[in-house]
Amino acid sequence: MHNLSAMLVLLLVASPAWGKPSCSEGKVWEDSNRSGTIDANEKPLAGIKVSDGARLATTDEAGIYHLPPIEGRTLFVIKPAGYEFPARADGLPDFWSNLRSEQGPKLKYGGIPATRSACRNFGLWPAQAVAEDGGAPLEVLVFSDTQTKSKTDIDYYKRDIVEPLVGKQRARLGLTLGDVVNDDLSLYPQLNQVTRMLQVPWLHIAGNHDLDFDARHDEESLLTFRNTYGPDTFAWEEREAVFIGLDDVIYRPGQKPAYIGGLREDQFAFLQAYLPTVTKDRLLVIGVHIPFFDAKPGVETFRHADRARLFALLKDFPHVLLLSGHSHTQQHVYHGAVSGWHGSVPLHEYNVGAVCGAFWSGAKDAQGIPDATMADGTPNGYASLQVRAGGAYALAWHPARDPDRALSLHAPKVLRKGAYPAFAVYANVFMGQDDTKVEYRVDGTPWKPMSLVRQADPNLLAENARDDGAEALRGYDRSPEAEPSKHLWRGALPTDLGVGEHRIEVRVHDQGRGEQTASSTYRLQEAAE
Incomplete structure (x- = not known):
């Protein structure tokens, strides 16, 4: 552009x-x-x-x-x-x-x-x-929750996310899934000056931190956002995909909570008019901020009636992808009849991790950028979407400081030779899903499957312990308290090998990026009683 x-x-x-x-x-x-x-x-x-x-x-x-x-x-x-x-x-x-x-x-x-x-x-x-x-796939950069609260955060965004991408990406479109800033809407122009360095047409969806909180009702709550970014409902067509952006934050001043996920009547009017004009041979991407699934068990965080109504409008489209943000973790959800989806195949929602990670928190690195790891152990970063003709697509997560890394490992440094094999290597596979195949081996032995577990990421638990033990603050805000991850795998480490160092290898069969690998080591040593 x-x-x-x-x-x-x-x-x-x-x-x-x-x-x-x-x-x-x-x-x-x-x-x-x-x-x-x-x-x-x-x-x-x-x-x-x-x-x-x-x-x-x-x-x-x-x-x-x-x-x-x-x-x-x-x-x-x-x-x-x-x-x-x-x-x-x-x-x-x-x-x-x-x-x-x-x-x-x-x-x-x-x-x-x-x-x-x-x-x-x-x-x-x-x-x-x-x-x-020519026939190259459509490349899209997907950001969520840049969520800058100050000029300092905008500098983190610039140095951590944008500058490493300048001149190194082939995207034809960029999309931010809400919480562009963190309540201070005066930061929009400065943040936009950073994003424009990418030289990519960029679309923005509103989040709950993009509201005019002094608005009297929902209809007035995005006026400042719209003055900068334009329509809060929009569509955008490429030859490989159609993108629809929807503000799904219903502002309820004076109530608790002050907002809920949902859609307005004017948005349904738009969808009812526009969707019949959309051909079904391309991928249809629906971008929102608040996820369509309920973030808390038993709590309606997105209005179920609105969700069912939207899903009914989408059910005849064979290729649909939902993109959401808001959670500052990431996961994949497949909607079915329980959540009101009655299409021919389960409906895929990718809940995208945050650019700001855990709100630009954690100890700073040598460049002065906070660690920002999210509560599920996912490093802060951005996603990419690759779309080919006929509705086929691939997704990837790119950690800010190491964009090609697909997983992180945690393993003990030393174990006692002959101890009961109760200790393990853990693999946090950032784009992992329930059916993702994750395997490991030690010293080149045959590959064995790892087990999907619902536990907190041990690397983040260790960071929590370092924060707890520090005599002074290690950053502006400490790292978030680790919570069970949806994409963590475990493999027990053998202790019946020889004394000395042993090599751990982990491989992941990623649907979008092919085989991904990582390695680590641990030592076995003798111990006297």
Whole structure:
């Protein structure tokens, strides 16, 4: 994407005026020379979908869409495959416009200011990347919970996540699954300046820490977010996949809890209008912040009625992937009839780990960056999604300081020769699922299966012990208390081998990245009674 700050594609098809929005149409065209203006030889684009988050319009043969404006909504174009948008002055894709002609509620972080109401013309650029990469899969960077609370945290984000990726990734799209910041919405511009270093079109979904907490009700709670990032409901089409982003945080000021996962009526109206236009030969990705599964047993953390209603709209799509954040751990969940899914195959939800890990906590390394390991033992980092034609996809987790590492090991350093084999090597497989095949061997002996266990990661338990024993704080915040991991495997270590050092090898059959390996050692020694 290229910066088009000097060429804002904001052309009037009606005279600007204060008061209620009156303009009801605009034009979408192929801006082949990327000038930002409609030139005589540039063609209109028919069949392009335009929405205000509830209603859907389609451009005619002249490239004209008709959508009578409604005060307070956000107008946006659904990007068709094979095209891209110019960038706004802040580096974000320029595909939307807020419709607000009257001053909204006074909010701490500004909300959406009143502007002259005008319909938008949208110029789309033929996508060079599509022409250049041939049949290569679609690569998507998936961030969740960047959750910066200060300029210091933004510096961590820059040095830990973004700078190592600059010039080393092939993504055609980036997606942040909410909690972009940690309540301080004034940090959006600074954080965006860091993200734009990646030179990737980037879409943002709202989280519970992106709310205007001084809003009177849910409908006003994302005004500041929308002033920066545009629609809180959107769709984006690539030739390999269709992406739908949904704000699923229902703000309930004055109640406990102050929010719950769910969807609004206008979002269902959008889905009911848009989904019938989506072909079923591509992957359909639904991105949200709060997971669709209940985070606590017996507690409805996402409204079950909304979930069932959404799943009913999706059930006839053969290739669907749900992406969520919020938990600051990660796991894979497969929805079935119990959670209201009645599709032909289980519905896969990948609950993505956090960029900030455990809220940028823990002891700092030599570069001054906090450890940030999450409560399930997953290192902070980001995910990648690779999508091929026909709906096939692969996911991977990339630890910030070692992006190719797929697992971490923990093993004792020394055991007594001949002791009862009650001690083990543990493998935390970051993308592990219940059916993941994890094996180990010692000194090149035949491979043996490891057992999936629901225990806390021993590496994080050791870090908790170091925090407990420290005479002074080891970081701004200590590492989180370890909790049972959903992706931890155990293998007992033999003690009937010779005295000395022995090599442990672990291998994982990862569906997305092939075989992944890690190794460690332990020693056996004689001990007198």
